[in-house]
Amino acid sequence: MTVIARRLAGHLARGVVMILVVATISFFIVRSIPGDPVAANVQKLIEQGMAPEAAEQATRVLYGFQPKGTLWQQYVDYMGGLLTFDLGQSVTHAGAPVTDVLADAAKWTVLPVLAGTLLSFLVGIVMGVYAAIRRSGKLGDVLAISGSLLHGVPQYVLGLLLSAIFATLIPILPADGPVDILFEPGFNAGYIGSLVEHAVLPVATYALAAYGGWILAMKSSVVTVLGDDFILAAELRGMKRSIIFRYIARNAILPLFTILALSLGLLLGGAVFIERIFNYPGLGLLLIESITMRDYALMGGAFLLITMAIIVANIVADLFYSVIDPRVRSGEEVSA
Amino acid sequence: ACSGGTTNNSGGSGGGGGLFTTIDVARPGLDASAPANPWNPKGNAFLGYNGMKLAWVKNHLTDPNQFYPGVAANWDIAADNSSITIHVQPNAKWSDGKPVTAEDVRLSIGLAYTTGSTAFAITPGAAGAAAEVQVVDDKTVKVTQDMTNPSAKFARGVLDNWVVPAHVWGSVLPADFWDKLKTSRGEGEAADKAREEILALGQKVLAFAPPKDVSAGPFTLERVNPGEALLVKNPNFYNAANVAPAQVKFLNYSGNEQIWNYLSAGKLDHSGFIAAPPDVMNRIKQAPGSHIITGFSPVAVGMAFNQSKKPYDNVHVRRGLAYLIDRAQVTKVASPDGGTPALTTSGIHQKPAQEWIGSELSSLEPYNHDVAKAEAEFTEAGLKKQDGKWTLADGSPWKVTMHAPAGFSDWISAQENIKSQLIDNGVDAEVVTVADYPVYLEEIAAGKYDVGFWLMALGPAPYDIYQRLYGTSNGWTNVAGKVSHNAPGKGGNWMGGAEEIDVEGVGKVNPGELTAELNAASAEEAKPIMAKLAKAANQDLPVIQLWDYVNTQFTNTSRFTGWPQNDSDLLRLPAGVWIQLGMIKAKQ
Amino acid sequence: MSVLLESSSTSAAMRRNFWAGVWRVMRRKPSRLVGAVLMAGFVFMGAFGPLFYPNPLPRDVDQLTRPPSWEHWLGTDDQGRDVVALVVTGSRYVLLAALVTAVITVVLGTGIGLFSGFKRGRWDTVLMRITDMKLTIPGLPLLLVLSTVWKFSSAVQMGLVLGLLSWGGVARAVRAQTLSLRERGFIEAARGLGLSTSHIVGRELLPSMAPYIAMNMLIAITGGVYSQVGLFFLGVLPYESNNWGQMLNTAVFRSGALTVPSALGFLLGPLLAILLLTLAIVLVVDAMDEIFNPRLREE
Amino acid sequence: MITGTGVVKTFKQRGKVLGARDVQALRGVDFAIPKGGAASFIGESGCGKTTLGRIIAGLETYDEGEVAIDGVAMSGLKPKERQPHFRKIQMIHQDPYSALNPTRTIHQTLHAPLSLRARQTGRSRSWIEERAAEVLSLVGLDPGSVLARYPHQLSGGMRQRVVIARALTVDPEMLVADEAVSMIDVSLRLGILALLKDLRERLGVSVLFITHDVATARYIGDDGELYVIYRGQVVERGSVDTVIADPVHPYTQSLLSAIPVLHGLEQPGEQPVVPLESLDESRSDEGCLFARRCPFRADRCESERPLLQITGGVPQEHACFHPERRSVIARPLSEV
Amino acid sequence: MRIDGLTVVYKTTAGELPAVRDVSLTLEPGSITGIVGESGSGKSTLALSLLNAVQPPGRISAGSVEIDGLGDVVGLRGEQLRKARGKHIGYVFQAAQNSLNPLKTVGKQLLDLGRSHGVEDLRGLVREARELLGRMGLDGARVLDSHQHELSGGMRQRVGIMLALVLNAHVVVLDEPTTALDMITQANILKIVREVHAERGLTTLVITHDIGVVAEVADRLAVMYGGRLVEQGPTREVLGSPRHPYTKGLIRAIPRLVGDIDEAQALPGRPPTLATVPKQGCVFRERCALRMDVCDDVDPEAVLQGTRTVACHAVTVKEHA
Numbered sequence A: 001m002t003v004i005a006r007r008l009a010g011h012l013a014r015g016v017v018m019i020l021v022v023a024t025i026s027f028f029i030v031r032s033i034p035g036d037p038v039a040a041n042v043q044k045l046i047e048q049g050m051a052p053e054a055a056e057q058a059t060r061v062l063y064g065f066q067p068k069g070t071l072w073q074q075y076v077d078y079m080g081g082l083l084t085f086d087l088g089q090s091v092t093h094a095g096a097p098v099t100d101v102l103a104d105a106a107k108w109t110v111l112p113v114l115a116g117t118l119l120s121f122l123v124g125i126v127m128g129v130y131a132a133i134r135r136s137g138k139l140g141d142v143l144a145i146s147g148s149l150l151h152g153v154p155q156y157v158l159g160l161l162l163s164a165i166f167a168t169l170i171p172i173l174p175a176d177g178p179v180d181i182l183f184e185p186g187f188n189a190g191y192i193g194s195l196v197e198h199a200v201l202p203v204a205t206y207a208l209a210a211y212g213g214w215i216l217a218m219k220s221s222v223v224t225v226l227g228d229d230f231i232l233a234a235e236l237r238g239m240k241r242s243i244i245f246r247y248i249a250r251n252a253i254l255p256l257f258t259i260l261a262l263s264l265g266l267l268l269g270g271a272v273f274i275e276r277i278f279n280y281p282g283l284g285l286l287l288i289e290s291i292t293m294r295d296y297a298l299m300g301g302a303f304l305l306i307t308m309a310i311i312v313a314n315i316v317a318d319l320f321y322s323v324i325d326p327r328v329r330s331g332e333e334v335s336a
Numbered sequence B: 001a002c003s004g005g006t007t008n009n010s011g012g013s014g015g016g017g018g019l020f021t022t023i024d025v026a027r028p029g030l031d032a033s034a035p036a037n038p039w040n041p042k043g044n045a046f047l048g049y050n051g052m053k054l055a056w057v058k059n060h061l062t063d064p065n066q067f068y069p070g071v072a073a074n075w076d077i078a079a080d081n082s083s084i085t086i087h088v089q090p091n092a093k094w095s096d097g098k099p100v101t102a103e104d105v106r107l108s109i110g111l112a113y114t115t116g117s118t119a120f121a122i123t124p125g126a127a128g129a130a131a132e133v134q135v136v137d138d139k140t141v142k143v144t145q146d147m148t149n150p151s152a153k154f155a156r157g158v159l160d161n162w163v164v165p166a167h168v169w170g171s172v173l174p175a176d177f178w179d180k181l182k183t184s185r186g187e188g189e190a191a192d193k194a195r196e197e198i199l200a201l202g203q204k205v206l207a208f209a210p211p212k213d214v215s216a217g218p219f220t221l222e223r224v225n226p227g228e229a230l231l232v233k234n235p236n237f238y239n240a241a242n243v244a245p246a247q248v249k250f251l252n253y254s255g256n257e258q259i260w261n262y263l264s265a266g267k268l269d270h271s272g273f274i275a276a277p278p279d280v281m282n283r284i285k286q287a288p289g290s291h292i293i294t295g296f297s298p299v300a301v302g303m304a305f306n307q308s309k310k311p312y313d314n315v316h317v318r319r320g321l322a323y324l325i326d327r328a329q330v331t332k333v334a335s336p337d338g339g340t341p342a343l344t345t346s347g348i349h350q351k352p353a354q355e356w357i358g359s360e361l362s363s364l365e366p367y368n369h370d371v372a373k374a375e376a377e378f379t380e381a382g383l384k385k386q387d388g389k390w391t392l393a394d395g396s397p398w399k400v401t402m403h404a405p406a407g408f409s410d411w412i413s414a415q416e417n418i419k420s421q422l423i424d425n426g427v428d429a430e431v432v433t434v435a436d437y438p439v440y441l442e443e444i445a446a447g448k449y450d451v452g453f454w455l456m457a458l459g460p461a462p463y464d465i466y467q468r469l470y471g472t473s474n475g476w477t478n479v480a481g482k483v484s485h486n487a488p489g490k491g492g493n494w495m496g497g498a499e500e501i502d503v504e505g506v507g508k509v510n511p512g513e514l515t516a517e518l519n520a521a522s523a524e525e526a527k528p529i530m531a532k533l534a535k536a537a538n539q540d541l542p543v544i545q546l547w548d549y550v551n552t553q554f555t556n557t558s559r560f561t562g563w564p565q566n567d568s569d570l571l572r573l574p575a576g577v578w579i580q581l582g583m584i585k586a587k588q
Numbered sequence C: 001m002s003v004l005l006e007s008s009s010t011s012a013a014m015r016r017n018f019w020a021g022v023w024r025v026m027r028r029k030p031s032r033l034v035g036a037v038l039m040a041g042f043v044f045m046g047a048f049g050p051l052f053y054p055n056p057l058p059r060d061v062d063q064l065t066r067p068p069s070w071e072h073w074l075g076t077d078d079q080g081r082d083v084v085a086l087v088v089t090g091s092r093y094v095l096l097a098a099l100v101t102a103v104i105t106v107v108l109g110t111g112i113g114l115f116s117g118f119k120r121g122r123w124d125t126v127l128m129r130i131t132d133m134k135l136t137i138p139g140l141p142l143l144l145v146l147s148t149v150w151k152f153s154s155a156v157q158m159g160l161v162l163g164l165l166s167w168g169g170v171a172r173a174v175r176a177q178t179l180s181l182r183e184r185g186f187i188e189a190a191r192g193l194g195l196s197t198s199h200i201v202g203r204e205l206l207p208s209m210a211p212y213i214a215m216n217m218l219i220a221i222t223g224g225v226y227s228q229v230g231l232f233f234l235g236v237l238p239y240e241s242n243n244w245g246q247m248l249n250t251a252v253f254r255s256g257a258l259t260v261p262s263a264l265g266f267l268l269g270p271l272l273a274i275l276l277l278t279l280a281i282v283l284v285v286d287a288m289d290e291i292f293n294p295r296l297r298e299e
Numbered sequence D: 001m002i003t004g005t006g007v008v009k010t011f012k013q014r015g016k017v018l019g020a021r022d023v024q025a026l027r028g029v030d031f032a033i034p035k036g037g038a039a040s041f042i043g044e045s046g047c048g049k050t051t052l053g054r055i056i057a058g059l060e061t062y063d064e065g066e067v068a069i070d071g072v073a074m075s076g077l078k079p080k081e082r083q084p085h086f087r088k089i090q091m092i093h094q095d096p097y098s099a100l101n102p103t104r105t106i107h108q109t110l111h112a113p114l115s116l117r118a119r120q121t122g123r124s125r126s127w128i129e130e131r132a133a134e135v136l137s138l139v140g141l142d143p144g145s146v147l148a149r150y151p152h153q154l155s156g157g158m159r160q161r162v163v164i165a166r167a168l169t170v171d172p173e174m175l176v177a178d179e180a181v182s183m184i185d186v187s188l189r190l191g192i193l194a195l196l197k198d199l200r201e202r203l204g205v206s207v208l209f210i211t212h213d214v215a216t217a218r219y220i221g222d223d224g225e226l227y228v229i230y231r232g233q234v235v236e237r238g239s240v241d242t243v244i245a246d247p248v249h250p251y252t253q254s255l256l257s258a259i260p261v262l263h264g265l266e267q268p269g270e271q272p273v274v275p276l277e278s279l280d281e282s283r284s285d286e287g288c289l290f291a292r293r294c295p296f297r298a299d300r301c302e303s304e305r306p307l308l309q310i311t312g313g314v315p316q317e318h319a320c321f322h323p324e325r326r327s328v329i330a331r332p333l334s335e336v
Numbered sequence E: 001m002r003i004d005g006l007t008v009v010y011k012t013t014a015g016e017l018p019a020v021r022d023v024s025l026t027l028e029p030g031s032i033t034g035i036v037g038e039s040g041s042g043k044s045t046l047a048l049s050l051l052n053a054v055q056p057p058g059r060i061s062a063g064s065v066e067i068d069g070l071g072d073v074v075g076l077r078g079e080q081l082r083k084a085r086g087k088h089i090g091y092v093f094q095a096a097q098n099s100l101n102p103l104k105t106v107g108k109q110l111l112d113l114g115r116s117h118g119v120e121d122l123r124g125l126v127r128e129a130r131e132l133l134g135r136m137g138l139d140g141a142r143v144l145d146s147h148q149h150e151l152s153g154g155m156r157q158r159v160g161i162m163l164a165l166v167l168n169a170h171v172v173v174l175d176e177p178t179t180a181l182d183m184i185t186q187a188n189i190l191k192i193v194r195e196v197h198a199e200r201g202l203t204t205l206v207i208t209h210d211i212g213v214v215a216e217v218a219d220r221l222a223v224m225y226g227g228r229l230v231e232q233g234p235t236r237e238v239l240g241s242p243r244h245p246y247t248k249g250l251i252r253a254i255p256r257l258v259g260d261i262d263e264a265q266a267l268p269g270r271p272p273t274l275a276t277v278p279k280q281g282c283v284f285r286e287r288c289a290l291r292m293d294v295c296d297d298v299d300p301e302a303v304l305q306g307t308r309t310v311a312c313h314a315v316t317v318k319e320h321a
Ligand SMILES: Nc1ncnc2c1ncn2[C@@H]1O[C@H](COP(=O)(O)OP(=O)(O)OP(=O)(O)O)[C@@H](O)[C@H]1O
Pocket: D011, D012, D023, D024, D025, D043, D044, D045, D046, D047, D048, D049, D050, D051, D052, D212
């Protein structure tokens, strides 16, 4: 256990440094974005027919909670706020705390990502085993090439294709947001059904995009394990097929769990495309909106949250690994 | 705020009941955490539904001072625009049952001062600002104008303001607010300090969250989810008997595509204007009950020049371009359903143009697509054509670099089309986009672009129309009724046009000063000025007017009827106003 | 002397052998040939494609956003231009930027990885910490945020930024390879023989990693294509009149390709191009390993 | 030509801040190999043979003690300055597969060090080619057929010869052969051993032989010295024949006893010493390092560490409190 | 156990090549037979084919492996084959270091083994295993609780032997049981092999490239070269007076602890690989000092000569002369 504790401590220390660095980067990037939101808003109000003077005043009031003080002072404030999970207030969300806005959006990202990843993980692993067993045959080739292709193709291509096919050409599935607007939110069949129906395409996209990677990873992992002597040894000892299969599966999947945790983290960042295509109001969409609306605080917050997710995923992956792999547990270095 | 328990199409009281679904086109992304506060830009106060103004601006083609009644049942405007007396609806009540009083109006005006408003400005010398607010009796308020820099739009500035209940909002303003306001009108340090304090109050106002929505409108806010805002009928509304829907749902959306889908599925009873490509438009039209109403939208878009840059300083180059660009084609490609090609450049949207300048309109040069004329103009400007390409007089290459903000897809599409048209005719061109509209505005004002698109003809007030061409952006500033001119490149003057133009048949005019005169002029006084300005704009071409926007509204007649007709002035007001006026009826 | 003659003639023979081996490898699976042909097609398209079309592309204002037809195989865009023509002429920007991305990614990644793995010690620690950090920061969100600061005004600049953001993975992998090769006897022997570092790195390490680097280069190319097309698709980059990503953006957000089928051709054009490019690279990478391995090449 | 005194090497487990366990690979080793002389190191796996060999070849640093080449102390020199000295000592790796670069032909492999040498001494290009052919002939390979080949086209024995040839390109004064034949087929092994012996005799290069196969140590010549190493310490040292015939340290004796007897050709030694199991987990560094496994241990062994010295009237140095000759090795039947 | 005419081929780009060709060998009950051969001579392939476990692309193309009470293993399929493995034939793996699942404790793997073979009394199995381990000088309880990485090489090898024996297999095949172990551990393992063999009355086959190992433990010795058995007979006799030129050369190539080192000589040439093994004729002829014309075309038959079998034209000729 002490080994795990030690690893955890190391990871946490590194994670904190990482977060500080990312926070600093995002702070400075965000501050160097051109475009003065105040001046722009004045123009906008004037275009809407407000007298220039009034527009000026209205804008000043609106942006009253704009950053004050020198850049350094702002930086210190920002970092101080970070300690209390205070990421500032979102301009576009009427001064709501960024953390609240993010929390609201996060659920639309986390659930589909989770569902898609797990789905693809399960299917990919089964197919990966198959591809490994049939690796010298035609089927194995097809599985491997299609896996590479799916792995290679960017998410948005898959998303757009799925949407074009199943929502436009043969409109059998919705692609216009997270839920049908006419259903009363709450725990009722219609609403839940609609939620599920709307989740099909985004989840399928997440799944399809990740599936290729899983099949490839699982295939190579299984091939490696199949080549390991202990599998042949088990066979020669007359072990049951089912037991041998379990041996293969467990040893082959182990390294994949690490990737699983990491990919969950990464997908949060990659959700941008899928959310844009399927109009899912999650973190990715929030990030794009905050960028187009010049919402400094929100942009920095979303970016930081996504990075944080990855850092946490890293830590979880590693800890998970240490828990299930006895070699790591006892402090041996394993090159994974 | 989750248990509504109401189901679709449940019956309601009043004019037939039912659920009315709509979206707020100005606001993608509903915010569940935002307060029911009309001043808050994300606030859940929906114009015309649970957000009430004193009156609803008609946006009449020429008269800025026409309104539909709101909280104010009627009003008297002094002949010289020096004051307005407002009479509150006699049986108006807040949704909590308390009557709407003059005191509510006065408090709301106070709040408007803190957040900035055309009539209730604390900036010294602002045009059309109020001087005094007087509670005459329980239901009457009189507001007088500061006549040092009067504006014909004074009444509009006053009536176009929110009204909120004093018994909910009263605590937001300090007791000494009105004294402070008085101080702020003066000069010197005390006044500056008072203004600062009032501004600071503004932030408080913006952030204020009433514990419960108390509305004088036809609806009150029940709850907001991330997906929708639900409003229910306010039985205390003075015209409640004629309000048809029992509930209103504002749906959340994050992209236009979503609205297209809603509309083609017939899910929305109403949606304001959103751009849609023709095929999508057709699809929407095919939805059962789908109906499209079009009307005048007081905006046009033009291609504007920075005249401090060569060769755009030469009026012949601008005219040449005007002849060269086929506006019909541009409009067809860029905004087929949302705009009509501008007949000519007058600086005025073509609908009200007839009203303002009448027969003069036909005498303006239409700049019909004519390559020969364009080449003649270019030649006159001294440009040279070499190997089929136009170059500057000194032989250096000429490239028309047009700028547009990213995301303005109709502008970009138009520029792309113009680019192709220009290149076809030997004028090199390119399209450059800028990250977003704020940056665009900032950079265009800083004179960084040669050519850009510019919203113009912002009606209906004549001053507003021409200040887009002959206002700050072209060098003229109007402070406290005094007009001054900045040199090109200074004080936001990026158009850099001449201060005086010799207009054919009129003589030398200073268009900026003429424009400023419109501020205080009555409609009749304005007409000849407008004619002069139209001529000036047509001849001098600071911008080439490309298309006039069309106000396109989407409605669905499956559940509700009584929608406004095409070209109705109501189209420029939110559907909530149509409902509170009692027009919308549930389908039997 | 005879040895001398033989060795110079052997190098020519070796070169011949190499290409014969490559041909053997390609022939072993026909799919690899398909990949190579596709790849050549894309290179040709990027280099010469635009020469086949007039500038500006012809447009037909009566044929705005039309579905595929005989005349226009993939339909027309919102300006009435042929989508196939757009895909072909638009490839130059996309591929050029991707190439720049790949070159920078690989050069930086290999350089840093080699240096780090070869020097070890403090430099290694510092460089790898930086690399880890880089790898932890999610690329796409960072790009999105950066796109607000940076002006991506040309394909080369685009590639530059993408390249600067994507060397991390290569660096780490190359370092791992370097470390493991370092442990191999031949590197140690070279050091024992007093051979210069430049020889060891240039002649011993790099050639051993060549297939790996080449593979990374190809993958970096796809990475470059994906990110820039993606950014254009999201609409966070300045407008380009002719670019696959811009096409996607216009098709979806302006022409309603995901709402009505008429703009599907417009959408499919760039999607197909990306799919084919991915396929080409997947197939070529599949062959790469065998091409660079003298043993597999000969079998 | 090379001497070492009190060489200590400790491997620090890098990357682990807490709970790092240092490995004491060498605990003060003295050695001296004269010009043209020979030595071999034998010992169990992990006793530090390779480490010591690498230190001698200049491929590894040491923590304490001193190594001197031709009287020049190495620790005072900068790495750059050390190099020319260490170039005189060339290592022959155990694994001929990895010792040759698979992407380079034999010609290229030999060319690099030769051209460096040609540059230093101002010789012509043709010299390089001649010399390449010469060194190959020296190791018994036909240059014509070998030069253009890749390593994978050669057999293990040929590869090992190429490795030796490569070492010869720099005219070394000493070869360090680390288990140079353990991966080579039995029938070819002797050829390599004979080659090393031959090179020593003909070219006068010293040979350091590292092996766990005691019999091969005899191939360095009867004037060679045998170092028996146990846990980083030399426990017995003397001429090859003396130590094999009359070992006095119990560890040496158990090593020699463990050599299988070729029944039919040999008969077992009379006093074989079978050591206790290597219960190495509880590595105690108190007293004699071998005490825990030693069948002859006394109380003194537990508390005091014997030093390498000549006592007890035996000719070889040993580190044992109870040196006693035992006849442990098998004798040929013919001798009996 | 009788191996008769066993041929195993591997499918390569150059077609199917035999790695083991026409091997006949009888293992007497209760004896230890050793097979020596250099790398690539087909030892492991032979060992695997005894369990009908040659891995693709290899396959047994001819011959039979008869085991008392089991029949021809080559003909066994599926469940039958599986049940035979472990229960009838124990196999100790080459590089037994890696023959354990790294994620499971030895004890769990033992239980898996028991379940696979339908052992009812799992407790008894564990007891048996603990005893066996104790017998080999290990702390049984601790070892059963350990993961592979917690055991040293010698311990893992012993666990391998335990797993091969725990189901009371009476035929045991040990493929390179001591490679990669150091000398002292090797000596210990060999001692254990001998003792357990005697105690349980096993039929044991030890496969190795190290003649010393065979000499130490085996009663009978078989020499493999290029997939062929070139000589077999009682260990002492074969070592004392080898007949086949390869055996002779091999024994002469062993460096010895005493005596004149110059007597030891390497064999000329190099061992064949699968691709370079001659298709016909004697596999050894390229390196043979006694090569005759007939060797080029005719594969020498294994001829029984007293207690020994030798496959060499020269020897046969001499014998008949
Ligand atoms: N680079 C290293 N880092 C950490 N420990 C090391 C390193 N190299 C060697 N050791 C340790 O030092 C000790 C001596 O190792 P060395 O390789 O010298 O043994 P050896 O006698 O050559 O063994 P073998 O016969 O197995 O080759 C061992 O315990 C080994 O684990």
